[in-house]
Amino acid sequence: MENILIEITSKLTKLETEMARVPSEFATALSQIHPDRIVSAQNLIKYLVLRKTDIQELQNDLHHMGLSSLASCESHTHFQLQSTLERLGQEFEEKDQSTSKYGSDRICHTSEVLFGHTHQEWPSSIMVTMDSSFLEKKNLIRNLLRNGMAVARINCARDDEAVWEKMISKIREESAKEKIECKIHLDLAGPKLRVELLQKGKEAGKVKIKEGQTIWLAESKAGFTEDDVVISPGEKGVISALKIGERVFIDDGLIMAKVEKLQDKRARLKIERNSSKKSKIKAEKGINFPDSDLPISSLTSFDIACLPFVMSHADTVGFSFVRKASDLHKLREELEVFSNEIPPVILKIETKEAVDNLPQLLLEGMKHPHFGVMIARGDLAVEIGFERLVEIQEEISWLCEAAHTPVIWATQVLENLHKSGIASRAEITDAGRASMAECIMINKGDHTLKVLKTLREIAKRSRSLKLKSRLVFRELGIATNFIQGNISEE
Template sequence: MIPFPDAAETTARETPPAARQVQVLAQLRELRAEVQAEGAGILAGWETRIRRSGFRERALNLAHYIVLRRRELRPLQEELMLLGLSSMGRLEGRVLPSLDAVTAALAAIVRDPHPEPFPPATEMIQGRELTRINAEIALGPAAGPRRVRLMVTLPLEVADSATLAAELLDSGADLVRINCAHGEPELWLAMIGNVRRAAREAQRDVRILMDLAGPKCRTSAVRVAKGHKRLRVGDELLLLKSGFAPAEQFPAQAQCTLPSVFESLGCGAPVWLDEGRVGGSVTAVLEEGALVQVETAPPRGLRLKPDKGLNFPGTDLGVPALTEKDLADLDFVAREADLVGYSFVQDAADIARLQDELDARVGAVRAQRIGIVAKIETARAVRNLPEIIVQGAGRQPFAVMIARGDLGVEIGFARLAEIQEEILWLCEAAHVPVIWATGVLHGLIKDGQASRGEMTDAAMSARAECVMLNKGPHVVEALRCLDGLFVRMGEHLEKKTPRLRALKSW
């Protein structure tokens, strides 16, 4: 690709404007040719995974976007902006048409003797329409004027209350989620029945997502010596495969629900507890388990309790994404659910395994109508996201969930905002809907009062196709809050494109 100096170097060289514009045009043409050629090569490697009609074109645009974003484009963006042209900052859903439009406009400006034709308007809006269509296929329609759907995690009480199910839908829920980590098929069937009944009465298409528990690693039984109930910086925590060690030697102990993780843990490996509230590193690998030195904790410490999440960033735990419990639950899920949530997906092979399991239970035709929601929770899943998307969306309705709780712990909270943006961009390039999850309006749901930060976070979630709320005593208020917020935000923003409606604040 033609090396391109930044704007400051351009000024220093005092290149005549007309000559500079010709250079920019040459670079655009070469960039376009490279994107097309390299993108075709990436698509060729994906062909065997693409069985679904219409996805090949979307996969090709994804390939083009990957090629484009491997390049440093900021100097070129600056040059295009100075010419009053698109700086290509919103081309995710239409890579080649956007390059063609900018090239054609610049060719007209410099009066090139062989200008490119402008792409048809249909090509420029096709990406946006494909994302909208695929979101509706996978997730169902949004209520009212909203573009963003609301998903709510069902409390177990819905099994006994058709009224509660109706209230959740009336408050704005477009989809519902059942967490398979809690309850059993008899209870889930009652929950589904009440939701389906409420949806029929409201004359709405409400999809049901059943979220497989996955190989979630948690504390099970804990034992703490007197005076050591809270973990503080400098303390030691013994993580155990089973049983307990002598209390006088190890004052704080917790058994781990996935004993196999100790086969991969080594000294220096980072360990996080309770969604990142306590962090440390392994200082010794023992026969009983692993000794962790606490390096990060709240000022008052954290009480050690059972059933708290454990994360081991950077450690390959060597456990399958589908557990024995998941496979047993899948017998019910494949029959009753519209979508299956897949926890701790790591790569395309994990998606293929779930697809094969669905085929085995309900047949290929029915299985290809069941949507898959891949929960992105680890750095490895982020690295493999293009292949995960192609494997999933190449066969059936597909969506990506940004599971920000575990993802933030795994990659570090400092990088979460950056990575969730990249996930949104990549999914838009493939015209795949995104579910923004974990912690949305947590304060409002739990305590009836949202913080300023939570409201800002909720407003930013409007760039996704769906936002998930967890259950809690004030979830109805949270649904109503988001319902109104997303209507207002939709007047200002569509994905990351500002919409310039008339402002009347001053």
Template structure:
């Protein structure tokens, strides 16, 4: 047993040294980090070091020794490691103790949540509700949403006009007065949403027939192609065409049509072979989204349209959602453009909706830590198409873990209780999904006819889950099943 404990001590010492070394390697970037985020930056590096190798054998050894297995230590990982070492007899000078303790991590995350989403009297999760010109101008209805738990109103700047947005803001302010409360305003930049459009003699068609095994062309013009026989699709952002390569996947309409680039004819024309069609009618329609999960698209997520509406967003929004952000320089560009408009700028919410954004998440968070506050949205619509539906659950968890290590609040978005929202009746699966959503600090719902019912259900689910779980750390609230069983002297009913 003593040999086993000595081996365990040695492994923990090695891991501790790795964490220190990784921070030292990157200490030059720490000078740009907002001072209040320094400990969060350091803890993120510590956590990434922990997850840089397979630690399952170490965890099992810790568990067998009756010690913490590090599995719930995202927010304070080196402090937890040192706590284990102290249990094993190691002593530390005060200056060598990790500064990111569990109470500190909990306090800094709470401060970040309150700043981004607003303070709440209860522990309940924050809920964001999407409003538009149709459902967002009735102050009494918005006041009712606030009573039922809405704390943030979302305005999608890809739709409607400044006049419509102002009408929504005015209704929100009236609702605040009715409720004697406050509601944050979140505005989504549209970003370069890549959609299908037709060319040449096909431009006015409502749909074009495609066949599994057949081909279509992604191109910026129809010249030289047989327009009577070939399907020609022009992405709305033709600047992406030069970055496409042979063998990369092309997904259309949320992955209902899947293909692979068979031939690159020129910088602005590729031939795509259709590999799968997951819809009753084998057609492609204009205005459908296109995803390129394997391609490294070097386009600016801040479009000309975004720059046009950015002054309005900076003036009126409490939070700005950055769509299709992929690289740290993308975030730096947004910050630069906002500072041209005003010295006082709202915090950015990084919308993680591409495979590249997932890969670059640590670097994006570190760039975000140069500002006092930053948040993340798991934008599951495009993200699921990009990473694959089978991987979506795993990717969601990874984003939550890494953001917890950085003490960055997360918004869980897309299709939350969508059946209930649209039809008034929830499915069993979406109730379970809503339960999982409570791992995030904020839950976003889209627009629908039954918003009040969704808010009530989310409040009930959150209340129940919060008694059992703090982030992914399960807590031992009294369990009614146990109480009922132990209070009866006889057997089952």
């Protein structure tokens, strides 16, 4: 037993020494952080130091010795490590400032700024996606407020400024009458990669396909016959960025093709998987290029045109398809054209590149006092693969907790219930996990009030049982890449 304790002490001391060097080794990056977020930024980097190595064996030894296995140390990584070493006889003149309470208080404070005060009977805030039809339904917005809506989300990819203004006016009016706070979240549209049928099926808006079939991706129909299936991705520059062998997903990943040939601003694709029930490609369905480095700005000209309205009405702004830290820097620069007092930005993590760059995105976010992260699981699942979604959404949650940053759990929460009035067993379980986030976003549907009531009951029960399982930490690729890249830069 003594030998095991000596080995544990040695491994922990090595990690503690690495964490103690973070302020000096990452001095350049930390110098750009908002003063209120310095402790949070340091804790994030220290958590990445911990997660760049597989410590599962160390955790098992700690557990068997009755010591903290570091399994729930996201918000207070260095402090937890020091506390464990103290139990092994070491002393520290000064312990890390990021305690469990500090991290919890920071997340709660930022959550209140972003989502308002949590309704008394609700452990999580609820963000409801607005629809123009809500304006025609008597008392619906009032009932949404009474049943837990804390944030009203307006998708700038739909309707126009006149409709958005009517919805905001109605929400503000009902909020004042009911004396229930409701934040306004304006979601920027971002780049629209959507199917446009250029040749066969153009008139009908859909075309039949099958596995093994060849189709074309092009910007125009020139040079093709009427029998060719030709689709455009809706954005220029996409095709020239593709490489042979890269995957192309259509319609939320139901159809998967691979780039087989490139020629004259066109790409020949081979359909390798077709899970679409009707075996058709439909116009306006989404297209994803998870393997490709696309030269497309996350902030479009349409988004920039929306910014005056955003600055006049938004409590928070959603940044769709953000991929790297420079994207967030660009958005904030554009917002600051109108005022130095800009609304907090919610980073929508919905691409593989955003996941890979999450540490950098979080540090860029911490250049301002308040921001949040939305786990946009729809496009994210397509981009990273459905089988990896559980793993990745947890990794995002861990890193956000380490950065003391609130998380919005989004996409298909109780979707069957929302659309049909009946929930599946699987989505009830998913909603239980969603309730652990600081905010839950629900999309549009015919049964919004029923979804709110169900979520409230699930959230109350799930939160009352909130006790994290003991986790074991294998190497986290995101952490390794960040630490190695930044140390070489410093």
